[in-house]
Amino acid sequence: MAEQRVVVIGGGLAGLAATMRLAESGRTVDLLSLGPVKRSHSVCAQGGINAVNAVTRQLGDSEWKHFDDTVYGGDFLQHQPPVKEMCDWGPKIIDLLDRLGVMFNRTPEGHRDYRRFGGTLFPRTAFAGATTGQQLLYALDEQVRWWETENRVYKHEMAEFLGPVIDEQGICRGVVAQDTCTMVIRAFPADAVVLATGGCGLIFGKSTNSMACTGAANARAYRAGVHYANGEFVQVHPTAIPAADKLRLMSESARGEGGRVWVPRDPKDARSAREIPDGERWYFLEERYPQYGNLVPRDIATREIFSVCREGYSVDPHGYAVYLDLTHIPRADLDRKLAGILEIYEKFQGVDPRDEPMKIFPGVHYTMGGLWCGYEVDPHTGGLKIGAPANQMTNIPGLYAIGEADYQYHGANRLGANSLLSCIFAGLIVSPSINAYLGNLSRKTAADSPSSLFEHEVERHQEAEHRLRNATGHENPYTIHRELGETMTRDVTVVRHNKNIAETLSTLDELTDRYRHVRLSDAADWANQHLAFTRALGDMLELAKAIAKGALLRDECRGAHYKPEFEIPGPDATDQDTLRRQARQWCERFRARNEQWLKTTVAEYHPAGPAIRYEEVDTSLIPPRPRTYGLKGAGVIDDVWKVMEAERSTAEQRYMGSAGAPQ
Amino acid sequence: MPRFVTLTIQRQDRPETRRYWQTFCIPYVEQMNVISCLQAIAADPTTADGEATTPVAWDCNCLEEVCGACSMNINGRVRQACTALVDALLEENPNEIRLEPMSKFPIVRDLIVDRSRMFDALKRVRAWIPVDGYYHIGPGPRISPRQQEEAYPLTRCMTCGCCLEACPQINNASDFIGAAAISQVILFNDHPTGKLIAHERLDAIMEPGGITECGNAQNCVKVCPKDIPLTDSIAKAGRQTSIHAITRWLSR
Numbered sequence: 054m055a056e057q058r059v060v061v062i063g064g065g066l067a068g069l070a071a072t073m074r075l076a077e078s079g080r081t082v083d084l085l086s087l088g089p090v091k092r093s094h095s096v097c098a099q100g101g102i103n104a105v106n107a108v109t110r111q112l113g114d115s116e117w118k119h120f121d122d123t124v125y126g127g128d129f130l131q132h133q134p135p136v137k138e139m140c141d142w143g144p145k146i147i148d149l150l151d152r153l154g155v156m157f158n159r160t161p162e163g164h165r166d167y168r169r170f171g172g173t174l175f176p177r178t179a180f181a182g183a184t185t186g187q188q189l190l191y192a193l194d195e196q197v198r199w200w201e202t203e204n205r206v207y208k209h210e211m212a213e214f215l216g217p218v219i220d221e222q223g224i225c226r227g228v229v230a231q232d233t234c235t236m237v238i239r240a241f242p243a244d245a246v247v248l249a250t251g252g253c254g255l256i257f258g259k260s261t262n263s264m265a266c267t268g269a270a271n272a273r274a275y276r277a278g279v280h281y282a283n284g285e286f287v288q289v290h291p292t293a294i295p296a297a298d299k300l301r302l303m304s305e306s307a308r309g310e311g312g313r314v315w316v317p318r319d320p321k322d323a324r325s326a327r328e329i330p331d332g333e334r335w336y337f338l339e340e341r342y343p344q345y346g347n348l349v350p351r352d353i354a355t356r357e358i359f360s361v362c363r364e365g366y367s368v369d370p371h372g373y374a375v376y377l378d379l380t381h382i383p384r385a386d387l388d389r390k391l392a393g394i395l396e397i398y399e400k401f402q403g404v405d406p407r408d409e410p411m412k413i414f415p416g417v418h419y420t421m422g423g424l425w426c427g428y429e430v431d432p433h434t435g436g437l438k439i440g441a442p443a444n445q446m447t448n449i450p451g452l453y454a455i456g457e458a459d460y461q462y463h464g465a466n467r468l469g470a471n472s473l474l475s476c477i478f479a480g481l482i483v484s485p486s487i488n489a490y491l492g493n494l495s496r497k498t499a500a501d502s503p504s505s506l507f508e509h510e511v512e513r514h515q516e517a518e519h520r521l522r523n524a525t526g527h528e529n530p531y532t533i534h535r536e537l538g539e540t541m542t543r544d545v546t547v548v549r550h551n552k553n554i555a556e557t558l559s560t561l562d563e564l565t566d567r568y569r570h571v572r573l574s575d576a577a578d579w580a581n582q583h584l585a586f587t588r589a590l591g592d593m594l595e596l597a598k599a600i601a602k603g604a605l606l607r608d609e610c611r612g613a614h615y616k617p618e619f620e621i622p623g624p625d626a627t628d629q630d631t632l633r634r635q636a637r638q639w640c641e642r643f644r645a646r647n648e649q650w651l652k653t654t655v656a657e658y659h660p661a662g663p664a665i666r667y668e669e670v671d672t673s674l675i676p677p678r679p680r681t682y683g684l685k686g687a688g689v690i691d692d693v694w695k696v697m698e699a700e701r702s703t704a705e706q707r708y709m710g711s712a713g714a715p716q
Numbered sequence: 717m718p719r720f721v722t723l724t725i726q727r728q729d730r731p732e733t734r735r736y737w738q739t740f741c742i743p744y745v746e747q748m749n750v751i752s753c754l755q756a757i758a759a760d761p762t763t764a765d766g767e768a769t770t771p772v773a774w775d776c777n778c779l780e781e782v783c784g785a786c787s788m789n790i791n792g793r794v795r796q797a798c799t800a801l802v803d804a805l806l807e808e809n810p811n812e813i814r815l816e817p818m819s820k821f822p823i824v825r826d827l828i829v830d831r832s833r834m835f836d837a838l839k840r841v842r843a844w845i846p847v848d849g850y851y852h853i854g855p856g857p858r859i860s861p862r863q864q865e866e867a868y869p870l871t872r873c874m875t876c877g878c879c880l881e882a883c884p885q886i887n888n889a890s891d892f893i894g895a896a897a898i899s900q901v902i903l904f905n906d907h908p909t910g911k912l913i914a915h916e917r918l919d920a921i922m923e924p925g926g927i928t929e930c931g932n933a934q935n936c937v938k939v940c941p942k943d944i945p946l947t948d949s950i951a952k953a954g955r956q957t958s959i960h961a962i963t964r965w966l967s968r
């Protein structure tokens with residue numbers, strides 16, 4: 054029997070973690086990536102990575118609390134066992150990264166320093182300067198380079214994944230990829246394949262993501278039969294810096310240090326920001342949320358900025374933007390507290406934010422949804438059974454998904470600094486699962502599969518490319534991409550209305566029709582980026598449909614998915630009795646909503662459009678409760694909810710006591 | 717504000733074909749950088765003379781100056797295209813922006829070059845921490861804030877290649893590994909665990925193509941987009957190799 058091989062697609066944090074762990078376990082790995090893995094999108098992460106630590110523990114923190122914050126932040130849409138396991142592994146993962154040489158910031162005594170991030174009360178976030186993602190990625194990249202010198206890892210860093218190879222039994226037997234330089238399309242037979250291909254921000258046109266984050270790889274898996282889950286959950290960051298080429302993140306700390314968000318009261322005011330006197334500025338967050346002011350929770354800030362611009366108050370004549378103003382703060386203070394992030398603004402915008410208000414707008418940031426994958430519970434811990442073949446395996450046997458490409462860890466909304474953790478965690482645990490899977494796969498190796506299986510797939514991709522090259526028409530793929538981004542950003546991000554999403558879906562169909570008539574401006578058979586982009590666009594359109602359809606069907610508000618039509622208004626009465634009654638009604642409606650919608654959205658590809666069904670969410674460890682952060686009447690809802698849950702559990706016990714006595 | 721931006725770009729379809737120049741004229745938008753100019757050309761590849769052509773090929777990913785992909789010569793100076801703001805470039809030269817690929821690496825196409833030699837150099841100098849394995853065996857070594865502050869700048873090297881491009885010692889006649897890899901030797905040799913194989917790294921940079929090839933022109937440090945103190949690293953590496961050579965000789 055030939056040696057069993059594993060192919061890993063993608064060398065961001067997730068792919069590299071998987072590769073090094075597989076190599077350590079004795080496997081030979083082919084690592085494919087669109088570019089040198091050291092340039093993967095993971096380098097962009099600035100803030101840090103979460104884990105419980107010695108200090109937070111003494112403040113009352115625990116892995117369980119990290120787990121609770123994560124599922125609460127995610128509005129309970131995640132299956133809980135994998136999330137619990139991830140939080141349990143957090144401290145071990147930070148230790149490992151530390152051993153691998155990551156230059157985490159240090160306390161005077163030489164321990165790792167931690168800071169506080171959104172969505173928690175504890176300083177759980179380890180960080181390395183303002184470039185944590187880069188530092189983590191490099192540490193793993195270096196390990197994988199070491200494995201390369203040991204001939205355990207073979208890198209193919211100019212290889213574009215075109216699709217999985219699935220045999221007649223429905224088992225994954227490898228992949229087809231194209232050399233981005235020679236444009237040669239070939240098969241990589243493999244007994245297990247890992248997709249670690251990241252998120253899909255580019256579907257929304259400009260985003261905070263890197264240019265490789267088209268989601269095309271995930272779309273190709275989806276088109277080949279992998280289920281796509283919770284696609285409608287897309288995180289938008291409230292303060293990004295719009296620019297001609299992309300959106301760049303402006304850290305929340307700018308508002309934390311006193312930054313004020315405003316627009317001119319007169320939407321037609323054409324004066325420059327500094328000429329507009331204070332009385333003629335509309336500090337809309339401070340006015341609408343006197344209690345929180347500019348530090349309203351992320352999703353609220355995002356929605357408010359978005360709607361103010363849609364109402365015509367944008368300060369950018371060519372697009373949407375509002376001012377984020379720091380100019381009232383003394384320069385010395387700004388330099389002391391915010392130098393790093395202000396330099397970024399200066400470097401890319403060529404404007405000094407100490408003198409001029411910054412222009413910012415919400416930007417698509419993170420893909421919570423992704424390729425569906427499974428898991429197996431360890432009944433003793435309630436977490437994962439490490440080494441079970443099902444962990445991270447998609448519905449196609451032998452095909453695994455990890456990192457931002459999967460859907461497993463963040464539910465309806467991701468907490469800051471939790472993504473790096475989930476990427477590395479999934480990467481580390483997928484290796485024992487693959488080894489178990491390969492151990493069970495006794496029959497034969499992929500290399501023994503009939504060569505016709507691979508030849509056929511290669512031909513199929515060659516023919517598709519041929520069709521694309523020879524399409525007749527005059528459609529410009531960049532125009533289609535721009536329109537795709539516009540419609541998705543306008544109607545399927547922050548504020549969603551069914552009517553608009555339905556329109557977007559028909560726009561997507563129109564764009565798909567037009568896509569059939571694209572004209573390529575480059576016929577080269579050498580390093581043809583234009584061809585690659587155009588092909589990816591076709592895949593992006595299909596994934597966009599799954600995202601939009603999921604959003605259309607989900608009639609509720611949950612995490613990043615906000616539909617004003619289905620919002621349950623918070624209690625607002627002034628007298629206590631009415632207030633409690635309203636809160637009770639609120640909680641009843643909330644419970645009914647959960648019964649209907651606390652479900653995973655699962656999209657299956659069909660040429661005519663995605664077919665959507667729903668799966669139960671495993672909430673076996675922490676019962677879902679209202680996520681009232683920033684909601685009107687939060688306090689009374691929390692109180693009433695507790696009372697109602699207590700009533701329910703006594704009722705349950707009584708019922709169980711009479712009917713469910715042990716036989 | 718200008719209405720148009722003129723870019724003159726050196727092109728090459730394939731490694732073996734000849735070079736040629738093309739000029740493009742694209743509408744000016746506020747806060748443009750070289751990347752957005754190239755994006756505009758990709759969307760409508762027409763030369764200034766109105767001739768249809770192929771889109772210009774170039775490398776990029778993060779557009780935040782952390783991935784190191786988009787290095788190129790812009791107005792004759794090597795730098796990252798994402799932080800090359802058009803307004804600032806037009807102050808350097810109001811007539812045009814000139815783009816050329818880096819010259820010290822094999823050309824793939826247009827502005828794309830092949831920097832694999834840099835990744836190979838990282839293998840040669842064993843730029844990693846030699847850990848026992850990935851099982852949980854507790855935290856890493858204690859590191860003082862001062863050590864962290866010294867190491868951190870070196871960790872930011874994104875293998876962009878600007879330092880090699882600017883270095884006169886990198887040429888067809890030499891196989892100098894360049895400043896970036898030498899700086900990584902210092903990063904890992906100063907790490908408490910990395911130190912354990914410091915001698916292997918020093919052996920590697922004492923071979924042909926290693927530190928002795930450095931001509932001390934100090935260009936590298938001037939062009940590094942991450943302000944990495946490359947000349948300090950090279951000086952340190954010089955000292956470490958001298959000591960290493962003596963101990964090696966004494967223990968013969």
Ligand SMILES: Cc1cc2nc3c(=O)[nH]c(=O)nc-3n(C[C@H](O)[C@H](O)[C@H](O)COP(=O)(O)OP(=O)(O)OC[C@H]3O[C@@H](n4cnc5c(N)ncnc54)[C@H](O)[C@@H]3O)c2cc1C
Binds near residue numbers: 063068087094265302
């Ligand atoms: C600006 C910014 C800041 C962030 N800050 C934080 C933070 O502070 N903390 C945190 O936890 N998270 C943060 N995140 C999120 C986090 O960075 C990402 O979720 C994470 O890095 C994703 O890693 P990954 O390994 O899944 O994918 P990626 O790093 O995106 O890697 C994907 C890999 O797949 C390859 N690939 C893709 N398509 C193909 C194809 N067709 N063929 C071959 N290869 C392919 C790519 O080449 C790449 O190697 C931030 C994100 C952004 C945008």
Ligand code: SF4
Binds near residue numbers: 872939944
């Ligand atoms: S040392 Fe600086 S110039 Fe050289 S590769 Fe690294 S980042 Fe680029």
